[in-house]
Amino acid sequence: MKFQEIKNNIFYCGLNDCDRRIFDELIPLEHGTSYNSYLVKGSEKTAIIDTMYPPKTNEYLKRLNENQIGKVDYIIANHGEQDHSGSIPALLEKFPNAIVLTNPKCAENIKNMLHVPAEKIREIADGEEVSLGDKTLKFIFAPGVHWPDTMFTYIKEDNVICTCDFLGAHYTFSDVFAVESKELEKSAKRYYAEIMMPFRTMCQRYTKMIKEMNVDMILPSHGPVYKNPAFILDLYEDWTSDKPKNLVVLPYVSMYNSTKEMIDRLSEKLNEEGIETFKFDIVDDDLGDLAMALVDAATIVMGTSMVLAGPHPMAVNVAYLAAILRPKAKFASIIGSYGWGGKLFDVIVNTLAPLRLDLIDPIQIKGKPTEDDFKKVDEMAKTIFEKHKSIGIL
Numbered sequence: 001m002k003f004q005e006i007k008n009n010i011f012y013c014g015l016n017d018c019d020r021r022i023f024d025e026l027i028p029l030e031h032g033t034s035y036n037s038y039l040v041k042g043s044e045k046t047a048i049i050d051t052m053y054p055p056k057t058n059e060y061l062k063r064l065n066e067n068q069i070g071k072v073d074y075i076i077a078n079h080g081e082q083d084h085s086g087s088i089p090a091l092l093e094k095f096p097n098a099i100v101l102t103n104p105k106c107a108e109n110i111k112n113m114l115h116v117p118a119e120k121i122r123e124i125a126d127g128e129e130v131s132l133g134d135k136t137l138k139f140i141f142a143p144g145v146h147w148p149d150t151m152f153t154y155i156k157e158d159n160v161i162c163t164c165d166f167l168g169a170h171y172t173f174s175d176v177f178a179v180e181s182k183e184l185e186k187s188a189k190r191y192y193a194e195i196m197m198p199f200r201t202m203c204q205r206y207t208k209m210i211k212e213m214n215v216d217m218i219l220p221s222h223g224p225v226y227k228n229p230a231f232i233l234d235l236y237e238d239w240t241s242d243k244p245k246n247l248v249v250l251p252y253v254s255m256y257n258s259t260k261e262m263i264d265r266l267s268e269k270l271n272e273e274g275i276e277t278f279k280f281d282i283v284d285d286d287l288g289d290l291a292m293a294l295v296d297a298a299t300i301v302m303g304t305s306m307v308l309a310g311p312h313p314m315a316v317n318v319a320y321l322a323a324i325l326r327p328k329a330k331f332a333s334i335i336g337s338y339g340w341g342g343k344l345f346d347v348i349v350n351t352l353a354p355l356r357l358d359l360i361d362p363i364q365i366k367g368k369p370t371e372d373d374f375k376k377v378d379e380m381a382k383t384i385f386e387k388h389k390s391i392g393i394l
Contacts (some may be wrong), residue, residue, distance in 0.1 A: 001063065001065050002066075002067060003063070003067050004175075004176050004228045005037060005219065006038070006176065006225055006308070007156050007158050007160060007216070007217065007309060008157075008218065009040070009041040009042075009135075010039070010040050010041075010155065010160065010319070011039040011040075011041070011067075012036065012037075012038060012039075012175075012176045012225070013037045013038065013039045013060075013063060013069075013326070014034055014035050014036035014037045014038075014052070015034065015035055015037075015059060015060060016032065016033075016034045016051065016172040016173070017033050017034065017053070017056065017172070018031075018032040018172050019032060019390055020032050020033055023278070024173045024175070024183050025278070025366060026334070028287070028288055029170050029286075029288060030033050030170075030190070031170060031171050031172055031187060032170070032172045032221055033172065033223075033292065034169040034171065034172055034173065034221065034223060034224075035052050035053045035056060035083055035084070035221070035222070036050065036220060036221045036222060036223075036340075037049070037050050037051055037052055037060070038050065038162060038219055039069065040132060040135060040137070040155060040213065041131040041132075041147065042131070042132025042134055042135040043133030043134040043135075043390055044130070044131070044132060044134075045073040045131075045132040045133060045269070046071055046072050046073055046074075046076070046132070046135030047072070047073060047075070047076055047101075047130075047132060047137060048072055048075050048076065049076040049078065049089055049153050049219075050077070050078055050079075050084045050085075050093050050164065050221050051077075051084060051085060051087035051091060052084075052086060052087035053082065053084075053086050053087075053263055054082055054086035054118060054259065055084045055112075056086065056087075056112070057086065057087045057090050060090075061087075061090060061094060063068045063141065064094070071095065071097075071241055072091065072094075072095040072098045073097070073098060073099070073132075074090055074098065074099055074100075074101050074130065074132075074137075075091055075092070075095075075098050075100045075101070076100075076102070076137070076205060077098070077101070077102035077106050077107075077110055077153070077163045078102075078106075078151050078152065078153060078162060078163075078164035079098055079106060079147055079149055079150045079165060079221070080102075080105075080106045080109030080110050080113060080147065080149050081109075081147060081165075082113060082114070083221075083222075084164065084165075084221050085106075085109075085110050085113075085114060085233045086102060086114070087117050087373075088110060088114055088116055089114055089115070089116060090362065090373065092120055097230075098120075099120060099121070099122050099358070100116060100120055100121045100138070101124050101130060101137075102121065102122060102124065102149075102151070103126070103139070103141055103149060103151050104123050105124065105143070105148050105149035106149035106150075106151070107121045107123050109147075109149050110147075110232060116256065116343070121316065122290070123292075123360070124138065125139075126139065126141040126151075126177050127139070127140065129156075132205065133160070134157065135155055135156075135157050136155070136157060137153055137154070137155060137156075138153070138154040138155075138156055138159075139151055139152070139153060140152040140153075140154060140162065142164075142166065142202075142206055143389065144165075144199045144202035144392075145164075145165065145166040145196060145202050145203055145206055146166075146195055146196055147163055147198055148216070150164055150166070151322060152164065152166070154204075154213075154215075158217075159214075159215050159216040159217075159371065160216055160218075160360065161213065161215045161216040161217075161219065161221045162220075162221075162224060163206075163210070163218055163219065163220050163221070163222045163301050164214040164220070164261065165195065165196075165221055166196070166206060167188075167210075167218055167219065167220045167226070167232050167233075167236065168188075168191055168220035168221055168222035168223045169184065169187040169190075169191045169220070169222060169223030169224070170187060170190070170191050170222055170223065171184060171187040171188075171190040171222070171223040171224065172286040173223075173224050175224075175286050176224055176225050177224060177226070177227050178225060178226050178227065178231065178232075179222075179224070180231050181227065184223075185194055185235060186292070187223065188223065188232060188235060188290050189235070189239065189292050189331050190265060190288050190291065191223070191293060192235075192236070192239055192246050192295065193288070193291035193292045193294065193325065194288060194291050194325075195327050197239075197291070197294070197295060197327060198325055199241075200239075200327045200328065201274065202229070203236060203240045204240040204241075207233055207236040207237055208332065209239060210229070210233060210235075211229075211233050212301065215229055217228075217229065218232060218233075226248075226255070236252055239296075241293050241328075242328060243300040243328075243391075243392075243393070244296060244297060244298035244328050244329060244391075244393065245274045245276075245296040245297070245393060246274070246275055246276060246298065246388055246394055247275070247277070247279045247293070247296050247297045247298060247299075247302070248266075248267075248270055248275055248276070248278070248279055248297065248298070248299040248300075248301060248384060249277075249278045249290070249292060249293045249294060249297040249299070249300050249329075250263050250266065250267060250277055250278065250279045250280060250283060250301050250303060251278065251280040251282050251300070251303065251315070251318045251322075252279070252280070252281065252300055252302070252315075252319070252335075253281075253282040253301025253304055253305060253312045253314050253315050254303065254305055254337075254369075255304070255305040255307075255312070256305070256337075256368075258303050258337035258365070258367060258368050259303045259304060259335060259336055259337045260304070261368075261369055262303065262335045262365070262369050262372065262373065262374070262377050263279060263303040263335060264279075264364065265299075265369075265374055265377045265378070266301065266377050266380060266381055267326065268382060268390045269363065269377065269378050269381035270321065270381050270385075272367040272381075273381060273382075273385045274394065275381075275384065275385065275388060278290075278293040278297070280293070282312075282314045282315060282317075283314060283381075285323065287318075289320075290318070291321075291325060294322060294325055295325040295327065297327060297368070298329060298330055298331060298387075298388055298391070298393055299329060299332065299333075299360075299361075299384055299388070300322060300327075300329050300331075300333075300357070300385065301330070301332065301333045301334070301335060301380075301384075302315055302318070302333075302334045302335070302348055302352075303315070303334075303335045303336065303385075304321060304334065304335075304336045304344065304348065305336065305337060305338070306336065306337070306338035306339065306342050306343070307375065308372040309341065309342025310342055310343060310344070310346055310347055311333035311336065311344055311348050315348060316347055316351060317382070318350060319348045319352050320351050321346075321354055322352065322355070323351055323353075323354050326354075326355065327355070327358060328390060329386070330353065330357055330358060331355065331357055331358045331360060332352055332355070332357040332358070332360065332361075333359065333360035333361070333362050333363075333380060333384075334349070334364075335361070335362065335363045335364075335377070335380075336362070336364050336365075336369065336384070337363055337364075337365050337366070337369070338364065338366055339366070339367065340363075344362075344364050345362050345364065358387065360380060360383050360384065360387070361383075361390060363376050363380060365379060370387050
């Protein structure tokens with residue numbers, strides 16, 4: 001299959017992986033993913049920007065052969081993670097005169113993870129430029145989106161930027177150019193939530209930087225190429241903003257429906273107050289959907305049953321997930337029911353502590369909720385209303 005030209009001798013040479021269903025042994029994939037690699041032909045030299053996921057290396061090399069790529073001078077490693085760098089050893093074998101250009105942190109990673117010989121790597125500095133003849137590659141270090149070794153490659157004459165994982169989406173396609181849709185927006189948000197949200201302030205910085213560069217195209221390492229950069233940049237500007245939306249996320253696990261009844265009541269009362277809610281069954285629902293909701297939430301209320309004198313372990317797992325994703329939520333509370341006793345809240349409160357949330361008084365009941373218990377839930381709804389009002393989202 002012939003490589004698709006993106007712009008002026010810049011070609012897409014990546015691959016779709018439509019059948020992959022989980023990423024990093026953690027993240028479910030609704031649409032599979034793509035591993036994007038870009039071939040840049042200058043008047044004097046040729047570069048490949050990012051390579052391929054190791055299980056796809058043979059298919060990748062076959063495509064390079066089919067397109068009669070006989071010479072590569074530079075292999076650009078924007079990031080050391082192997083879904084981008086994994087085929088570097090095979091490319092160096094195919095193109096023995098090629099040199100890997102990357103930053104010092106990435107150089108260390110690919111030496112350790114892929115055993116790339118040090119003599120085949122040239123470390124470059126932040127802002128350094130390399131000429132391909134009529135094209136110039138400028139390297140922009142971008143640590144924290146999402147590894148310390150990440151950098152971008154800007155092709156100056158064509159005004160396009162290769163952003164590696166930043167601004168990506170786990171998404172497959174027949175045409176490399178983005179078709180703007182709610183489906184793509186959802187995939188990009190899910191990707192941001194699961195991978196980039198822990199680095200929200202860094203994402204803010206680089207979103208602003210790329211907007212100010214006024215690039216013509218954005219070429220990420222997963223998902224389609226954006227001929228209209230504003231589509232993805234405007235979304236990131238919203239997702240990374242400091243102000244949450246008028247949304248309460250309600251993750252819960254309920255063994256005998258007592259906790260669920262209180263979560264349902266809280267959701268109903270919050271809706272009556274004009275507050276949107278997202279109820280999430282921890283046992284049955286997709287954690288990716290929860291991550292997306294956390295992007296916008298102002299408040300998190302955990303619901304849990306008690307197991308062996310402590311919170312249900314699946315509730316603790318979700319609290320841990322929320323803590324490492326570091327959403328911009330401001331408030332939190334816990335609702336739970338127990339049978340014979342124990343400590344329902346301490347572990348969850350401690351797990352969420354890194355988020356520095358304003359904790360609303362939790363509700364713990366024994367057995368099935370009574371009318372008095374539901375009145376406590378109604379009071380919690382009123383408190384959340386006042387909290388949201390205090391930060392100007394109501």
